[in-house]
Amino acid sequence: MIREIKEHRSVRSYKADPVPEQILTEILAAGTRASNTGNMQLYSMVVTRDRDLRERLAPCHFNQPCVTQAPVLITFCADINRFSAWCRQRGAEPVYDNFAWFFNAATDALLASQNVALEAEAHGLGICYLGTAIYTAAQICRILQLPSGVIPVTAMVIGYPDGEPPLTDRLPLDGVVHYETYHDYSLQDIDLIWASKEASEETRQLLEANGLPNLARIFTERRYKAEDNLSISRSYLECIREQGFFNQ
């Protein structure tokens, strides 16, 4: 397996060392080699290194320490602004301000982000995705001055790791792969797929610390709660609309 894929882990502690300019350029260029919709490259990578700006962005990412500790924060944005501006400048009428193109552009941005992650790791750097980018997208739009047609879809910190966290576990491969068509899960399938995770020492400690009887309830009652899920759904959809992806 490609070494960077096999060895990938999320790094949450960073040294202060900056990322050399030439390496950062190579990493960003790797992002652009990913497949993208019609070779239109409907994304922008906003690279924030300025400390004040990273401190202003930190609350958008729930003040996770890595946001200010790592020297580079990249906000990956779906971007139909640049392509549409080009069209208008050439007398062509762009009609990309709609949901299909939000999703195409988001796909372009996300595939680019995964290349960036792996290329960073190839240079001995660590990365951590910040899924919080969609929780607080409107605030990020204001701080990064994103115009209409541009919206964050994910973010990532990059820096030199301070220590090496262990690899995290995964569900058994046949728990996430279906052959030919989808085969829905039986009660036994579900038990088997989660058996190892549920039996782990890490889970035992989590249950004890949270006073809850099983791991599923840690997810639904602690990590990703109903009211938060619904509030993020509303605010991200509203941001997609505000940023001009539901004009048509």
Next chain:
Amino acid sequence: MIREIKEHRSVRSYKADPVPEQILTEILAAGTRASNTGNMQLYSMVVTRDRDLRERLAPCHFNQPCVTQAPVLITFCADINRFSAWCRQRGAEPVYDNFAWFFNAATDALLASQNVALEAEAHGLGICYLGTAIYTAAQICRILQLPSGVIPVTAMVIGYPDGEPPLTDRLPLDGVVHYETYHDYSLQDIDLIWASKEASEETRQLLEANGLPNLARIFTERRYKAEDNLSISRSYLECIREQGFFNQ
């Protein structure tokens, strides 16, 4: 740069040779090593090798020949069905049937897909993303028997390349990267960013073949037209709703 990232191209012609089982397993396992939301792995990879099924899926991908030519077709799906089933089985109440979790799950599926692409290439295979997966998502749901909580977000063919297509060009890196905050494009910026693409021999041939005065109009009047964009927006949003991602 990681060789597979640097050498990535979309392959549209394939030899008939099958992908050995062990290699396919390694490729799929590479997909699962990508970062994902809360390590919940909210995706499923539906691997279709059966010829009849691939022929039934071909019209969903506008009958591009590679869909039946390549021996493996993977449909990457956002999947909250498996995780929610586990929660219910443990007496936890999952509230993931909403837009935020459609997007989290789509992100998980897309990052996994990019690992799959690169790992396939590391084994000498070629791949081509099929963005058509969102154009015809409802039909794909029926053919692949996707239950509520599961929806296609992209698809990919994998096989041994028949010939090596050239690398495609990209916009200059500073056309898609912004430092610190977003800096909107001036008229001159736009001209510069597209200058090389517009001056290419490929563009000259396209304009001649299409009888159009510039490349932007090839996109808006031939490749991605207003009525198609709006129709796909409506149908994909409707499919997201139908598959149970707007229940709450």
